[in-house]
Amino acid sequence: MCDIIWCKECDTVNYLDPYYFWNWEGKIKCAGCENVYYIYMIQGHMYKGPDKKPGEKPDILPVYADKPNDGYEQILPGTPGKTRPYNCLPRHIYLGRADMVKFSARGRPVRGWRPQPPSTGVAGSCGFTWDIQKLSPEVWQEYQEKIKKGEVGEW
Amino acid sequence: MKDQRVTRIEDLPGPKSQGELEEMKMPYEEYCRKVFAPGQEKTKPESLKGIRWLSTTMYIFTPHSVANLAELGAECIKVEMPRMGDPMRHTSPFNECYLYPLHDSRPMTGTGLGFTNANPNEYYISMDYHVPEMKEAFYRLVKLSDGLTECYRPGTFDRWKQSYRYLQELNPRFIYVWGGGFGYGPKVFGGSYDILGQAHAGLASVTGFHEDFGGHCTKHSNWCIDWYSGTQITVAILAALYWRRKTGLGTMIEFSQVQAATRCLGYTVPLYGRFGIVRQRWGNWDTQLCVHGIILCGKSDYPDEPNPQLKYEARYAVVSAFNDPDFKELCAIIGRNDLWDQYKTLQQRVRPQAQIAIYKALEEWAADKTRSQVVKTLTDAGLLAMPVMNDKEVYECEHFRQRGTIRWLDDPVFGDVLIQSGYSCGLMSKTPRRVNWIWRPVGADNVKIYHEMLGYPMSKIEEWYEKNLI
Numbered sequence: 001m002c003d004i005i006w007c008k009e010c011d012t013v014n015y016l017d018p019y020y021f022w023n024w025e026g027k028i029k030c031a032g033c034e035n036v037y038y039i040y041m042i043q044g045h046m047y048k049g050p051d052k053k054p055g056e057k058p059d060i061l062p063v064y065a066d067k068p069n070d071g072y073e074q075i076l077p078g079t080p081g082k083t084r085p086y087n088c089l090p091r092h093i094y095l096g097r098a099d100m101v102k103f104s105a106r107g108r109p110v111r112g113w114r115p116q117p118p119s120t121g122v123a124g125s126c127g128f129t130w131d132i133q134k135l136s137p138e139v140w141q142e143y144q145e146k147i148k149k150g151e152v153g154e155w
Numbered sequence: 156m157k158d159q160r161v162t163r164i165e166d167l168p169g170p171k172s173q174g175e176l177e178e179m180k181m182p183y184e185e186y187c188r189k190v191f192a193p194g195q196e197k198t199k200p201e202s203l204k205g206i207r208w209l210s211t212t213m214y215i216f217t218p219h220s221v222a223n224l225a226e227l228g229a230e231c232i233k234v235e236m237p238r239m240g241d242p243m244r245h246t247s248p249f250n251e252c253y254l255y256p257l258h259d260s261r262p263m264t265g266t267g268l269g270f271t272n273a274n275p276n277e278y279y280i281s282m283d284y285h286v287p288e289m290k291e292a293f294y295r296l297v298k299l300s301d302g303l304t305e306c307y308r309p310g311t312f313d314r315w316k317q318s319y320r321y322l323q324e325l326n327p328r329f330i331y332v333w334g335g336g337f338g339y340g341p342k343v344f345g346g347s348y349d350i351l352g353q354a355h356a357g358l359a360s361v362t363g364f365h366e367d368f369g370g371h372c373t374k375h376s377n378w379c380i381d382w383y384s385g386t387q388i389t390v391a392i393l394a395a396l397y398w399r400r401k402t403g404l405g406t407m408i409e410f411s412q413v414q415a416a417t418r419c420l421g422y423t424v425p426l427y428g429r430f431g432i433v434r435q436r437w438g439n440w441d442t443q444l445c446v447h448g449i450i451l452c453g454k455s456d457y458p459d460e461p462n463p464q465l466k467y468e469a470r471y472a473v474v475s476a477f478n479d480p481d482f483k484e485l486c487a488i489i490g491r492n493d494l495w496d497q498y499k500t501l502q503q504r505v506r507p508q509a510q511i512a513i514y515k516a517l518e519e520w521a522a523d524k525t526r527s528q529v530v531k532t533l534t535d536a537g538l539l540a541m542p543v544m545n546d547k548e549v550y551e552c553e554h555f556r557q558r559g560t561i562r563w564l565d566d567p568v569f570g571d572v573l574i575q576s577g578y579s580c581g582l583m584s585k586t587p588r589r590v591n592w593i594w595r596p597v598g599a600d601n602v603k604i605y606h607e608m609l610g611y612p613m614s615k616i617e618e619w620y621e622k623n624l625i
Contacts, residue, residue, distance in 0.1 A: 101252075106563065108571035114255045115262035122613060123605075123620035124259045124281070124598035129567040155556070155563070 005030065005037050005050045005062070011069050014062035016041075029058035031065035031075045031082040060084060102139050107152040109136075109143050190584040193559025196577070201228020202586035206396065209234060209296060209303040210277065211284070214243045215378050216347065216412055217306035217334040218273040219385025224392065225276035226577040226588040232296070232604060233274055237281040237623050240597035243270050254569040258597040266594060271574060273385075275590045280605065281598035281625045285315045289624050295609050297322050302330030302392065302405070309335065309343050319407040329405040330395045334388055338411035347412045349378035356380075356416030361423065364438030372436065384415040444477040445504040446485060446513060449543060452529050453522035456542075464545060471543035472526050474517065474533060477501060481538055488536055489520035558582070566593050601625055 005014040005028065012032030016039075025040040028050075036058045039049035061084040065075040078085035100113040109132050117135055119126035133140045146152050157163075170176040178186060206229040210221040218233075218241070225231040235241050238258055244266040253265030284293045294317075297303065303322070305312055312318040312333075319331035336347025345351075353359045353374045364370025391408045399405060417424065423434045439449035449471050457465040476485040482504065486495040494516055498504045504513065521529050526542050533540035544552065550573070555561045559578035566572050569592075577588030605611045605625070619625040 104563075104571035104573070106571065108563075108565070110570035110572065111254050111256075111568070112252065112265075112570075114253075114265060116256040118259045118262070119256070119596070119599075121599075121602055123601040123616050123625055124596065125602040126568070126596055126599045128592075130570065132570070 003041070003046055005039070007032055007035055007037075009033055009035060010067075012065050012067050012075075015064040015066075016062060026059035027053055027056055028060055028062060031062050031079070032067065102142065103146070106155060107146050109139055191558075191582040191587070193557075193562075193576075193578050193582075196587040196589040197591075200586055201589075202583075203227040203229040206230065206302075207232070207300045209300050210274070211303065211305045211307075212334075213241050213306055214246070215273050215381035216349070216385050217304050217332075217388070218243070219382055220332065220334060220388035220392065221277070221304050222273055222275055223386060223389035223580070225274075226580070226590060228586070228589075231277040232300070232600075233277040233279050234284065234296075235279065235281050235597055237283055237625055238597065240266075240279075240281070241270070241274070243267075243273065244597075254572075256596055266596075271572070271593055274594050276592060277594070278600040278604060279595045279597060280601050283624050284317065286624055288622075289619070290316070292605065292609060292611070293317060294322075294325055296604075297329060298326050299608070300326075301328070301396070302332065304332040304334060304388065304392075306334050308346065309333065309337075309339060323405055323407075327404060328399055330392060330399065330408070331405065332388055332392065332408040332410065334384070334410040334412065336412055338409050338414070349381040349412075350374050352380040352384065352412040352416040355413040356420065357423065358416050358419055361420070361434050361436050363436050365436045368438065370436060370438055380412065380416045380419075383419070384410065384412045387415050387418075440510055440514060441477075441505075443505065444475075445501070445510050446474055446476045446482060446517065448514065449473050450514060450517050450521055450529075452518075452524055452526045454525040454528075456526050465547065469542075469545060469548075470526050472521075472529050473539075473541045473543060474529075475539040476533075477504070484536055485517075485533070485538060488532060488538075489516060491516045491520070562590075564590055564593065567591075568595055568599075569593060598625060 003016045005016065006012075007014065007030040010030065010032035012030055014028065014031055016028070023042060027036050027038050029036050036053045036056050037050035038053050038056075039051075040047045061082065063086050064077050064083055067073040075082050077083050102109060102113055104110045111130060121127070132143070143152075165171055170179045178189070181189065203224055206224065208221055208224050208229050208231045210218060210231055210233045212218045212221065212233075221231050221233070233241070238260050239245075240257065244257065245264070247267050247269035252268050254268070255265040256262065257264045257266055282289055282293065284290070297317075310318075313320065319329075319333075322329050322331060336351060337343060337345045350359075353362075358380070359372045359374045361372075362375070363373030388408065388410050391410065395406045395408060420434075426432050426434060441447040452470045452472055454470065455466055456469045460466045474485075476482050479499065479501070482498075483495050486492050494513055498509050498513065503509055524532075530540045530542050542548070549555060550561055552561075559576055559582075562574060562576040562578070564572050564574050564576065572593055574590060574593065577590050580588055601616060601620075602613070605616050605619075606613055616625065
């Protein structure tokens with residue numbers, strides 16, 4: 001679901017990034033004019049707003065906007081002063097932080113953190129195995145300690 | 156030339172060697188464990204080895220048609236858009252349970268676990284195949300392959316001169332699969348999602364409780380029609396491969412997802428055809444059998460767990476006691492012999508008013524019991540009862556572990572992952588399905604395919620990469 005704020009003054013449709021706004025309260029600036037709107041979303045539903053808050057400082061810009069009555073003029077993500085960049089990075093629904101792990105539920109290493117070392121191959125190609133001892137020695141070390149403590153299971 | 160007058164031991168029925176004799180003498184259970192042997196699948200041959208398949212697919216539905224081939228041993232090449240890859244990599248779940256890396260150019264992005272099972276064992280190349288410069292490489296792949304599965308809007312590949320009409324000119328043995336929402340017809344331009352398949356085919360309209368009981372038409376939480384339709388495509392592919400063995404000719408498979416989902420509806424369509432009756436939802440109960448449904452018990456099996464899915468939801472149980480003696484026994488257990496007096500035949504029990512009264516009585520009886528208590532009481536009495544299991548219980552279920560249904564895989568690139576292994580799709584004694592790797596980064600096999608297989612020089616590959624063509 002992607003909610004919108006349709007600014008009737010400048011006839012601009014501001015699209016809100018659905019993932020970011022699932023649980024969010026704050027002020028967002030219209031991409032087409034200087035209007036600021038207050039919204040309060042709970043689980044993707046517009047609980048309060050949008051209420052106009054002229055002159056107040058916005059927390060964030062919309063991710064994308066267009067003007068459907070004006071020949072579909074588009075304001076793409078990352079337009080300075082109008083929209084914010086969209087980095088295609090889904091976030092943790094509450095914290096806005098990645099929930100990155102180094103070990104699976106049974107305590108063995110998994111490549112669930114970033115950034116990873118770049119591949120050595122041409123055109124993004126990479127080998128068939130992840131040599132954890134060589135490429136991620138600190139995780140390997142942590143893994144050895146987990147084995148010693150008996151925190152690594154079969155299931 | 157065999158001498159017909161001589162009886163040879165190998166022509167006689169029965170075991171031919173000491174090993175086979177031992178197998179014949181084994182108890183059946185032990186025999187099954189020996190021939191299927193989960194965990195030993197990599198010591199056995201692959202049935203589709205030698206088949207090469209291209210996958211220009213996205214999300215779950217069409218990729219799964221190729222995943223089935225790949226698990227059976229076909230060499231499958233997944234072709235993705237440069238830098239980005241299959242959008243399913245970025246789709247779910249939403250809380251960053253991601254595996255890294257995705258691609259050198261995107262160090263902060265990974266592949267989500269939603270991608271699992273849809274593309275295992277495949278080689279991953281990137282190619283922007285609608286660009287004229289890449290046409291030659293694409294056509295050369297087609298010449299060296301047995302088939303392709305694609306999922307673009309109908310006619311898109313035709314516009315790009317790579318539909319079946321064009322590719323069969325290059326390779327008459329080529330098997331071409333289009334999979335998508337509607338296919339040709341009045342809704343040709345509609346795209347597809349699993350929910351669309353469930354809704355448009357009428358499946359969602361008979362799923363869930365009736366509005367009279369506070370229910371609504373319901374889609375399945377997971378994309379079951381995507382998985383199901385993908386498997387249906389694989390069936391068509393295997394038939395097409397067999398047809399090609401006989402005729403030497405390829406074929407085109409056009410597969411509409413909304414069409415496939417109508418098949419799950421069983422008697423719904425003929426029922427309408429004969430009587431004009433529109434089938435209704437009946438939720439967790441059954442229109443033909445009673446008792447044969449899911450009931451809510453009063454207490455959770457995990458009252459102290461923080462996870463609400465365990466703390467509150469682990470309260471449902473399947474109860475089946477539809478024939479007369481079983482129903483009589485059930486009524487005695489719950490202390491409602493009056494129900495037995497009232498509903499002595501199945502015909503009486505399946506009527507809506509009877510079902511409402513019977514299930515209400517069952518849930519009242521279960522109101523002060525946990526799900527385990529309910530299941531134990533009924534099972535001890537010889538009735539069929541089973542808890543409605545959640546993921547945790549499926550993971551811990553010894554039956555699934557022994558049969559290899561849920562397995563830990565040490566993925567060579569991404570490490571330790573829990574998957575529904577190839578064994579979740581049925582066991583094969585001689586040529587079992589297997590998962591070698593869950594997936595690979597975008598373009599991970601560019602050099603292997605473009606250079607080692609097609610013979611393009613490394614300088615060309617680097618040039619394409621610079622231009623974002625691969």
